[in-house]
Amino acid sequence: MGDDGAEGEAPRCVGCGRRVRTLFVQYSPGNIRLMKCDVCKAVADPYIECEFMIILIDLILHKTRAYRHLLFNKLHIGSSLDKVGTIRYHATSRKCCSTFSNSLTPTQLGILCQFILMHIVLDAFRISVSKNNKADGDSSRSTLSTICNCSEVLGDALLGNIIFTAMLLLGVRYILKFSFDITRYRQILLAIIISSYFKLFLLTMMVWEFPSSAIFIVEAFVLSSNVVALRVVTRFPKAHCVGVCFMAHAAKHLTERWLMWTP
């Protein structure tokens, strides 16, 4: 059982998703040899030698290999999720669950908090753009009303994200049938939040003007990226992951619409 902990931290082959002992062997600084996967016989993680832009392009192209590299080998998400698969596939006893508890590392927790904050701010910006589109021409506002408007938009974004998280976790619980484990659910949430990186595109709307349809395109891209990330970390069929992500996004969208039209 001593190997279990080490195996839980082991990296993964980006091709097949299986665990590998190591991704590379370093002979001297800058001189490494990439290791091959024992299962698929391909290089376990060729992205180690790639520039960030190559990885980003593959992420934008929704390549599961790039998502595995980012989520498993860079952020080390999924060690507790892996145990779910092991438990499900081998139908071992429930006692195993207690030995499989794995908490988020401080780095993962820091990333999770930063990304949640960024999400809420970007959503608030998106909602304010939609509101301004709805009521354009009303430019003469006092400072007090601007502050009230900002806090209202932030509140709407916060509520939208709470609904999104709740629906996502309910989907994971009842559609993917993951037993409740706070660490496991936090790792899924982290994977979903990281895969929403395309939301950063909204920042460009602060500088340049885009049609309002650009917001819809960004949201559609974030949804599809969330599906890939959920499929990578849970190894469930695409249809299940689409169902969970679509339900969460739809609930968030409807909540925001309802808040927007409520005086």
Ligand SMILES: [Zn+2]
């Ligand atoms: Zn492999």
